[in-house]
C-alpha cells in the first residue's frame with residue numbers, strides 16, 4: 001500500500017498507543033497512513049479490537065520494542081499508565097495527550113517513575129464523541145499540539161514528540177505545564193462550561209422556540225454534547241484554575257443582569273454597550289480565519305437544501321477561477337434552504353457576487 005501513504009514519517013520504529021479511543025485511534029490512523037508500525041492497546045478489549053479493525057494499528061506482540069509510546073487514556077488514569085509504560089519499556093520515550101498537564105505530572109513526580117523519558121503533550125483537537133469509531137486520521141491537521149517542556153528534559157525527547165505532532169499534521173507549541181493549564185482553562189475548559197450552562201436552558205424550551213434556532217445558539221452550544229464522564233475528570237484536574245475565571249464571568253453576568261433590570265436608569269444602556277464592545281474586542285483577538293478575518297470578504301449564497309447543490313456551487317466557483325478561502329454552512333430552520341457563507345479575497349468580491357448572480361445563484365444581502 002506504499003502508494004496510499006501520504007509521505008514518509010519523521011518518527012521511526014514502532015509506536016505503541018495505549019488507550020484506543022478517539023485520540024489514541026486517531027493517532028494510530030494518522031501514523032499508520034504514513035506507514036508507521038503502530039501497536040494499539042486498551043483496557044477495553046472491544047476498543048482495542050475496533051481500533052485494529054479500523055486500521056489504527058496492530059495488536060501487541062511479545063517482542064515489541066517501541067521507541068515511542070503515546071498514552072491516550074482518561075485524565076484520571078494518565079499517571080498510573082505512564083508510570084507502568086516507563087517501567088515496562090525502559091528505552092522508550094513516553095508521552096500522553098491528556099487535556100490537563102500539571103495534575104498528572106505532579107502525580108508522576110510523587111512516584112518512582114523515570115521521568116527523564118516522559119514528555120507530556122496535548123493536541124488541541126477533538127470531537128464531542130469519544131471511542132475508536134469516531135477516530136479520524138486527519139483529526140490533528142492544522143491544530144496546535146502543546147509539547148510540555150520542563151527544566152532538565154533532554155532536547156531529543158521533546159523533539160521526538162514534536163516530530164510526532166508534525167507527522168500528524170499538527171503544529172507543535174512548546175509550553176510548561178502550568179502555562180498550558182492556565183491557557184486551556186480560558187480557551188477550552190471555561191467555554192465548555194459556558195456552552196453547557198447555555199444548553200441546559202434549552203432543556204425545557206418549547207419546540208416552537210427551538211425551531212427558530214440559528215447559527216448563534218448552535219455556535220455557543222456545540223461543545224455541550226461532549227462526554228460528561230471525560231469532562232468531569234478534566235474540570236476536576238484543573239478546578240483551581242477554572243474557578244477564578246468563572247468567578248470573573250459571574251461578576252460580568254451580574255453586571256449585565258443589573259443593567260437589564262434597571263434598563264431605563266441612566267448608564268444602563270452604556271454599561272450594556274461597553275460589555276458588548278468588550279466581546280467584540282475579545283473575539284477579534286482569536287487567531288484564524290473564522291468569522292472575523294479582515295483579510296477576506298464574505299459572500300452569502302442561498303442554496304436549495306437538496307443533494308448536489310453545494311458541489312455545483314463549488315464547481316462553478318472553480319470554473320470562474322474564484323478561490324474559496326473559507327466557508328461555513330447553516331440550515332434555515334423549517335425551510336429547504338442552505339445558507340453558505342464563503343470567504344473570498346476582497347478584490348474578488350464584486351466579481352464573485354456578479355458572476356454567481358449571473359449564473360442564477362441567490363446572493364443574500
Ligand SMILES: NC(=O)C1=CN([C@@H]2O[C@H](COP(=O)(O)OP(=O)(O)OC[C@H]3O[C@@H](n4cnc5c(N)ncnc54)[C@H](O)[C@@H]3O)[C@@H](O)[C@H]2O)C=CC1
Nearest residue numbers: 019021022023043044047073074075098099126127130131
Ligand atoms: N475527546 C477530546 O476531544 C480530546 C481528548 N483529549 C484527551 O485524550 C485522552 C483520551 O480521550 P478520548 O480519546 O477522547 O477518550 P475515549 O473515551 O475515546 O478513549 C479513552 C480510552 O482509554 C481506555 N482506557 C481507560 N483506562 C485505561 C487504562 N488504565 N489502560 C488502558 N486503556 C484505558 C478506554 O477504554 C478508552 O477506550 C484524555 O486524557 C483526554 O483528556 C485530548 C484532546 C481532545
Ligand SMILES: O=C(O)C(=O)Cc1ccc(O)cc1
Nearest residue numbers: 099123124125126127188223
Ligand atoms: O471541539 C472543540 O472545539 C474542542 O475544544 C475539542 C477539544 C476537547 C478537549 C481538548 O482537550 C481539546 C479539544
